[in-house]
Amino acid sequence: MDLKDTETNEGSDPLIFGRVLDGKGGARPIDRHNVDNWKPDVAGEILWLHLRRDAPEVLPWLQNDLGIPEPTAELLVSSATRPRALREGDTLVATLRGINFNPDAEPEDMISLQLWSDGRRLITLRKQAMQTPRDIVALLDAGKGPTDAGKAITEIVEQLVLRMNDTIVAMNDQIDQLEDMDIEEDYEEILPRITSIRRNSLALKRHMAPQHEALERISRDAPSWFEEHDRREIAESIDRLRRYLDDIDISKESAVVLQDELRARSMASNEHATYMLTIVAGIFLPLGFLTGLMGINVGGMPGVEDGDAFWIVVALCFGIMALQLFLFWRWKWL
Incomplete structure (x- = not known):
């Protein structure tokens, strides 16, 4: 058998x-x-x-x-x-x-x-x-x-x-x-x-x-x-x-x-991504407020007639961004 x-x-x-x-x-x-x-x-x-x-x-x-x-x-x-x-x-x-x-x-x-x-x-x-x-x-x-x-x-x-x-x-x-x-x-x-x-x-x-x-x-x-x-x-x-x-x-x-x-590792990666998004939002929040304020289209705004207003706003935005980055670095957020 x-x-x-x-x-x-x-x-x-x-x-x-x-x-x-x-x-x-x-x-x-x-x-x-x-x-x-x-x-x-x-x-x-x-x-x-x-x-x-x-x-x-x-x-x-x-x-x-x-x-x-x-x-x-x-x-x-x-x-x-x-x-x-x-x-x-x-x-x-x-x-x-x-x-x-x-x-x-x-x-x-x-x-x-x-x-x-x-x-x-x-x-x-x-x-x-x-x-x-x-x-x-x-x-x-x-x-x-x-x-x-x-x-x-x-x-x-x-x-x-x-x-x-x-x-x-x-x-x-x-x-x-x-x-x-x-x-x-x-x-x-x-x-x-x-x-x-x-x-x-x-x-x-x-x-x-x-x-x-x-x-x-x-x-x-x-x-x-x-x-x-x-x-x-x-x-x-x-x-x-x-x-x-x-x-x-x-x-x-x-x-x-x-x-x-x-x-x-996964939690650290998610926390880092959330942190970076918070930093970016913190940088662009005052810039968005400024550009929104300058774009309300109200007569009598300074610099509108001579055409220098746009460049003034751009320079102001860069100045604010530089100041924010300096403060974030000083506070060890970056």
């Missing part, structure tokens, strides 16, 4: 792929007909099923054939995808999120992955295609994959967290580029990019913060089949996720600083 074709072929069949882990890093495929009555042939075998969460048959299959309690099955197919984790007896239930690398997707469009495991079976569910399960099953098919359910869960968590790094690094690179650009010349290009970075940072933080809490819950409350080395691996992923959260905060703050600088 071609894994790539199976992963992208959306249909009514809830099973995307099934593998039986042999406990040595390898796995063999298993089809839908052999899943319901599956029992390990040898000690250490683990059943992993990767399902479509939105397939019509998935809920009754989980409840009736796989024996998952109704409230848990409804949680696994629910559209409420806020990251969380809980323990139900000897089973572990979790909802996690990963970066959406599908075509035309934005980083903040994170994909949810639900998982359920009792240590002997591992069931993962998704709505949109995800790269992480494909990578892990490829390792299994090559004989280099996880050996048990706990290790498979830690591999999934590690891959989901590691893939966030590319998006965060890309945002930091964008900020570095924006800081090197000329704010005044590239204002129209910089502003929308800053807005996009802030929006992405807020969206990632909104999903990754509860994911951090979910991973801590797994590390602390997972059943006994989740071994000590699995808890250490989860702890490493928690530390890495915490660093990513710090990097997101830095990216967000850097974007805010750039946006504030843009806003300050």
